[in-house]
Amino acid sequence: MGKLAFDVDFHPSVNLVATGLIDGDLHFHRYSTDNANSDPVRVLDVHARIESCRAARFIKGGRALLMGSPDFSILATNVKSGSTIARLDNTHEAVTNRWISLMESTIASIDDDDCIKVWDTREYSCYNSFEAHEDYISDITFASDVMKLLATSGDGTLSDCSDRFADPSSNSINTMLKLDEDRIITGSENGMINLVGIVPNRIIQPIDEHSEYPVKRLAFSHDRKFLGSIVHDQMLKDLAFSLSVLEP
Structure with a gap:
């Protein structure tokens, strides 16, 4: 790039x-x-x-x-x-x-001061705004079945309305992706990409790592065959990804 x-x-x-x-x-x-x-x-x-x-x-x-x-x-x-x-x-x-993305015509944005805003993409207008953490929010994902946002913060915690727990590796979580209703994938400051279980709260297994750089962003391809990751080394890394490898 x-x-x-x-x-x-x-x-x-x-x-x-x-x-x-x-x-x-x-x-x-x-x-x-x-x-x-x-x-x-x-x-x-x-x-x-x-x-x-x-x-x-x-x-x-x-x-x-x-x-x-x-x-x-x-x-x-x-x-x-x-x-x-x-x-x-x-x-x-x-x-x-x-x-x-929350729904077909609804998205949410977060900023560096811990503010979350919800937008209507049909009119490009904001119709809700709230704060969820004392520290900055590094990433969010959405559980559509229960209409909840799951947020990661710079203090190394995950939260929603009912629970919060710490990353056992004690590293700042910069980004995450929802895999299914029980698991997420996180990218951390130490360069690790981990599969994390929700209730019980634990790191299930490491997926990959960027040994010299923190992971800044993660994204799935539309068919989930690829997991893309970004670090500040001017490279976009595509990981061949198989859901069967990560079966519970």
């Missing part, structure tokens, strides 16, 4: 991955599921004219992508043309660092 990547997201239905870079650019690559050794092909560069792309997320069934910037703006971009659909200024009082 040539520049540091802050976020990664896979298209919800086709073999396309987007990375948001430190210089504000957005890169789209197509990848092959038939040949894991083939290199991804860059198909579109978007020069968004923002300070940097701290958060990126496909919305509207993959037709658009949201970007969050340190200038507190949100930019919606057309995935086919790279043109701007909408721009909102002063959306947070701190830098937006993560997006998560």
Whole structure:
């Protein structure tokens, strides 16, 4: 990629991955599921004219992508043309660092000051805002069956409305993905990617590691054949991923 990547997201239905870079650019690559050794092909560069792309997320069934910037703006971009659909200024009082899809037309954003906002993507409007931690929130995921957000914090804890527990490795958790109703995948400051059980709360097994760099973002491909990870080494790492390997 040539520049540091802050976020990664896979298209919800086709073999396309987007990375948001430190210089504000957005890169789209197509990848092959038939040949894991083939290199991804860059198909579109978007020069968004923002300070940097701290958060990126496909919305509207993959037709658009949201970007969050340190200038507190949100930019919606057309995935086919790279043109701007909408721009909102002063959306947070701190830098937006993560997006998560909740429902078809609803997403949530978090910032560096522990604020979570819920947005309607049809009108690009915020209709709810709340705080959940005393320390900053590093990542969130959504349990749709019980309508709950699961959050990781810079103090090394996981929480929702009913429970909180510490990572036994005592490292800051930077990012996570929901695997199923009982397990999540976490990326930590020490470079480890772990499979973590929820009730009982435990690390089930390590999946991979970036030995020299903290893991900043994790994302599944639309068919869950690939798990993408980002660290600050200018590389997007695709791990061939099989759910059968991680059966409970």
